[in-house]
Amino acid sequence: MKKKLFTLIAAMLFGGQYAAWAQTEGDEITVTTMEGEKDVIEVPEGMLLQIDSLLNLYNSKTYLQDDDCHYRDMNPEFPAETYIERLKRIPSVMEMPYNEVVRKFIDRYAVRLRASVSYMLGAANFYMPIFEEALEMYNLPLELKYLPVIESALSPTATSRVGAAGLWQFMLPTGKQYGLEVNSLVDERRDPIKSSFAAARYLRDLYRIYDDWNLVIAAYNYGPQNINKAIHRAGGVKDYWAIYKYLPRETQGYVPAFIAANYIMTYYCEHNICPMRTQIPAKSDTVVVNRDVHFKQIAAVTGISIEELRSLNPQYRRDIVNGYSKPSVIRLPQSYINAFLDREDSIYQYDVENLLTKRAVVEVTVDDVRDAVATRSTSVDSRGHQASHGRGKTIQNGRRDRNHKNARGGRNGRRERTQSVTVKSGQTLSEIARRNHTTVDKLKRLNGIKGNTIRAGKKLKVK
Numbered sequence: 001m002k003k004k005l006f007t008l009i010a011a012m013l014f015g016g017q018y019a020a021w022a023q024t025e026g027d028e029i030t031v032t033t034m035e036g037e038k039d040v041i042e043v044p045e046g047m048l049l050q051i052d053s054l055l056n057l058y059n060s061k062t063y064l065q066d067d068d069c070h071y072r073d074m075n076p077e078f079p080a081e082t083y084i085e086r087l088k089r090i091p092s093v094m095e096m097p098y099n100e101v102v103r104k105f106i107d108r109y110a111v112r113l114r115a116s117v118s119y120m121l122g123a124a125n126f127y128m129p130i131f132e133e134a135l136e137m138y139n140l141p142l143e144l145k146y147l148p149v150i151e152s153a154l155s156p157t158a159t160s161r162v163g164a165a166g167l168w169q170f171m172l173p174t175g176k177q178y179g180l181e182v183n184s185l186v187d188e189r190r191d192p193i194k195s196s197f198a199a200a201r202y203l204r205d206l207y208r209i210y211d212d213w214n215l216v217i218a219a220y221n222y223g224p225q226n227i228n229k230a231i232h233r234a235g236g237v238k239d240y241w242a243i244y245k246y247l248p249r250e251t252q253g254y255v256p257a258f259i260a261a262n263y264i265m266t267y268y269c270e271h272n273i274c275p276m277r278t279q280i281p282a283k284s285d286t287v288v289v290n291r292d293v294h295f296k297q298i299a300a301v302t303g304i305s306i307e308e309l310r311s312l313n314p315q316y317r318r319d320i321v322n323g324y325s326k327p328s329v330i331r332l333p334q335s336y337i338n339a340f341l342d343r344e345d346s347i348y349q350y351d352v353e354n355l356l357t358k359r360a361v362v363e364v365t366v367d368d369v370r371d372a373v374a375t376r377s378t379s380v381d382s383r384g385h386q387a388s389h390g391r392g393k394t395i396q397n398g399r400r401d402r403n404h405k406n407a408r409g410g411r412n413g414r415r416e417r418t419q420s421v422t423v424k425s426g427q428t429l430s431e432i433a434r435r436n437h438t439t440v441d442k443l444k445r446l447n448g449i450k451g452n453t454i455r456a457g458k459k460l461k462v463k
Contacts, residue, residue, distance in 0.1 A: 029104045029253060041101065042249040044161050044221075045256050046169070047108065053116045054123075057155060058311035059281070061415075062123045067277035075110045075271050087259070088266055092143045094213040096259045097241075105253070110271040116153055117264055123154040124265070124274030127167065127192060134196040138204045141213065146197040147199075147220070149261040155190055156314050158323050165189040167200040172390070178202055185322045191315040199336035214240035269325045283334045284312055287341065289323035291348055293330075294355040301347045302339040304332065320356070353434045361435060363421065419463040425456040436462040 027048060029041040084098045091400065109117055131145035151169040152158035159165050163172060166189040172182055178198035180188040188194045206216040209224060217238055219227040230246040231238055239388065240255055293424060295309045296319065310319070314330040322326050332340060340347065421432065429440045429452060443449065446461040454460070 014172050015179070028249075029101065029108075039252075040249060041253040041256075042148045043108065044250060044254055046150045046153045047114070047116075047157065047257065048111065049155060051119065051192075054116060054119050054153060057157065058121065058307045059123065059126055061128075062308075063279045063281055064119070064276040065279070067274055068276040071272035071274050073114075073272065075107075075114070079269075083263070086270075087263060090143075090262060090266055092262070093141050094143050096262060099258040101253070104258050105257045106263050107259055109264040110273070114271075114273055117268060117273050120154045120274050121265065121268060121273070122278045125278040125280060127154055127156075130192050130196050134193075134200040135170045135203075135284075136201045137197070140207075142205055143262055144203060146261040146265055147217070147258065147266065150257045156190055167192055168195050170195060170198065173201065185249055185318055185319050185320055186315055188315045192314075194315070200289055210238060212238055212240070212392070217255050217258050218243075218247065218251055221254040221364060222247065247255070279331075284331050285334050285337050286329045286331050287337065288327050288329055289321055290327055291323045291354055293323060295319040295321075297347050297350045298330070298332075298340065300325050300338050300350050301343050302332075308333070317334055353430060358389045360436055362463055363419075363436075366399075366448075418461055420461050423454050423456050423458045423460060427454070427456075428452075429454060432460065432462070438462055 009070065027043050029043065030038050053406060059106060080103070087096045087098055089100075090096060127148070128145055131148065132142055135142055135144055143332055148154055148167040148169075151164075153169050156167050156168065158167070159170065160169055164170060165175075165187060168189075170178075170180060170189040172189075175189045175195075175198065180191075180194060180198050183187065203216060203220065206219050206224060207213065210216055210227075212217065215227060216388075227243070230243040233246045235245040237243065244252060255434075264271070264273075292309060295306055295313075295316070298309060299306050305317070309332075311317075312333075313321075324395055330340075339369055419436075421436065423432070429443055429449075433440045433443055443460060443462065446463075
């Protein structure tokens with residue numbers, strides 16, 4: 001579809017400040033003022049996500065399909081009065097005025113982003129019930145459910161250039177302020193349910209400050225402290241369109257983009273946009289774990305795919321559920337719940353040596369410490385050989401190099417000392433082997449063990 005430039009004839013933008021035409025250029029909208037000056041408005045990042053990335057999401061590939069509804073793939077043009085009337089008919093407590101910046105954002109959705117709108121209409125079946133439940137709980141306008149349309153294009157994995165994450169694009173400090181856990185393993189900003197309820201609380205708190213929904217939306221994008229500065233510069237007037245010229249480019253486009261998102265998600269048929277056909281995913285439920293578990297362990301034992309696990313649990317950043325830190329929730333399709341519960345022990349034991357490699361205990365002997373200190377005085381000659389000034393041992397990967405010659409250059413250095421550990425209650429041979437950098441077979445040979453059973457309190461040679 002060729003890009004269209006619209007000649008705009010209405011004067012009066014933002015209380016008469018802006019002249020009557022604007023045109024879309026690249027990722028910006030350029031508005032010409034009555035004085036002939038150009039004002040550039042940035043498009044929110046959520047409107048820049050490529051359709052290929054949206055269609056590559058697990059839910060898209062699994063549950064969305066093109067639906068040929070026989071619309072002509074063209075966007076009809078309407079007069080300004082038509083847009084004004086349609087916006088007035090949207091059942092909303094929020095003010096949704098028309099102006100030419102709003103019009104240009106509607107045109108962006110209706111022309112360039114037609115495929116993205118088709119995707120979002122389909123994906124709305126996944127996420128809108130969650131958004132509506134959270135907003136309803138805090139008695140907020142349900143129109144706010146379209147904020148994630150401009151924030152993330154309904155992509156739960158979206159991350160902005162400044163680090164905002166998830167459907168609602170929480171920044172890290174704000175997310176933590178509203179109870180979302182973020183650490184090296186978990187990022188609950190990507191959890192659709194928890195982030196939606198956190199967003200609802202945040203929007204409620206912003207409304208208590210401004211008592212104006214357009215200012216709330218602007219503050220959600222720009223931050224309340226910055227909105228307060230813009231209000232001060234505008235002489236204390238609490239009106240988005242009055243402080244408009246004091247806002248940065250992206251926030252100038254944010255409220256118009258939100259109005260346009262409400263419009264296009266309501267009147268898509270009038271613009272010949274066909275929603276993707278949605279197959280509702282199977283019902284899911286949660287299990288609680290008190291031990292660390294890797295997605296690959298769950299997948300290997302139960303048969304569920306890694307991709308589906310990640311889709312249902314996007315908050316786990318590295319495929320590891322950290323149940324040891326605190327009881328943690330895993331969401332699974334209902335059909336896999338019993339398989340998980342029945343084979344839970346097998347799941348925890350599956351390939352644990354390779355998938356969960358963090359050591360809980362590392363034993364260090366006095367000799368190890370002395371050897372490490374001695375190694376600090378070892379120099380390296382120009383050929384890469386070590387000239388020993390200490391006791392003639394080197395430390396590699398946290399262990400002593402047993403093949404290194406002694407300080408006199410001979411082969412008969414000090415003999416290795418036998419090392420042993422005491423078996424603790426509940427420990428297995430595989431766990432002891434992993435912690436001591438050896439194998440189960442070697443442990444069995446060293447200690448004359450024939451089976452796999454070991455007794456708590458028994459001393460085992462590990463070297």
